[in-house]
Amino acid sequence: MNRSVRICGPAPHPSLRFDPDALGLAEFPRGFYRGDTVRIARRLLGAWLAHRHDGCWYGARIVETEAYLGRGDAAAHSRGGRRTPRVEPMYMDGGHLYVFLVYGMHHCTNVVTRPEGIAEAVLLRAAEGPAGAPARLLAGPANLSRGLGITALASGTDLLAAGDLRLFDNGAACAGIGRSRRIGVDYAGEAAGWPLRFFARGSAALSGPARLNRTGQTTP
DNA sequence: CACATGATCGCCT
DNA sequence: GGCGATCATGTGG
Numbered sequence: 001m002n003r004s005v006r007i008c009g010p011a012p013h014p015s016l017r018f019d020p021d022a023l024g025l026a027e028f029p030r031g032f033y034r035g036d037t038v039r040i041a042r043r044l045l046g047a048w049l050a051h052r053h054d055g056c057w058y059g060a061r062i063v064e065t066e067a068y069l070g071r072g073d074a075a076a077h078s079r080g081g082r083r084t085p086r087v088e089p090m091y092m093d094g095g096h097l098y099v100f101l102v103y104g105m106h107h108c109t110n111v112v113t114r115p116e117g118i119a120e121a122v123l124l125r126a127a128e129g130p131a132g133a134p135a136r137l138l139a140g141p142a143n144l145s146r147g148l149g150i151t152a153l154a155s156g157t158d159l160l161a162a163g164d165l166r167l168f169d170n171g172a173a174c175a176g177i178g179r180s181r182r183i184g185v186d187y188a189g190e191a192a193g194w195p196l197r198f199f200a201r202g203s204a205a206l207s208g209p210a211r212l213n214r215t216g217q218t219t220p
Numbered sequence: 221c222a223c224a225t226g227a228t229c230g231c232c233t
Numbered sequence: 234g235g236c237g238a239t240c241a242t243g244t245g246g
Contacts, residue, residue, distance in 0.1 A: 125227090
């Protein structure tokens, strides 16, 4: 009787092994996640996203994020108040995960923000693993999700439930401001002129197409 | 029930 | 820069 049944999703990449306790990391409190989505998108830069698999912790520091602003954001799955089974986690209290499948083969991981009933979230676009991990392993939202072994099975998970998925504060990160790549539609932020996409300076794992130039601004 | 599409990626030219 | 992979989901008949 072997135990080949998979009940916890794919394994994270071996190079992402780390020890959260040794680093003395603290989790964000619930109130943090209930705050302003754009502010949270910036504040999450540098944070460690951690996944416990077979008793071992794997983790990476977030280096690129993107805010999705709910009802009024034409790019958000919750646009116009849409509420379907897939999007339901977006309506949960801040601090839950919203993970979905795109293009029939890739997963995207979001951190839900704002209080219960307000469907906003921050997409995790790129991260960097511990020293020694391949530089571009987690470049792009789908690569990030795959590298850490996160699939739609984790959608609706509470990051503050002391479970296998957690998010640790790592202090204020030095952030650059990216222009949204959502062009040609009346998306939130793009039209109003405020940025929705953020990344840590000097990161080698950006998802593109935005890149830093030497002044710290982005180039399309 | 039928069908069009997507918060992407990697390989091709 | 272009394109195909591949399927759950959303929308419409």
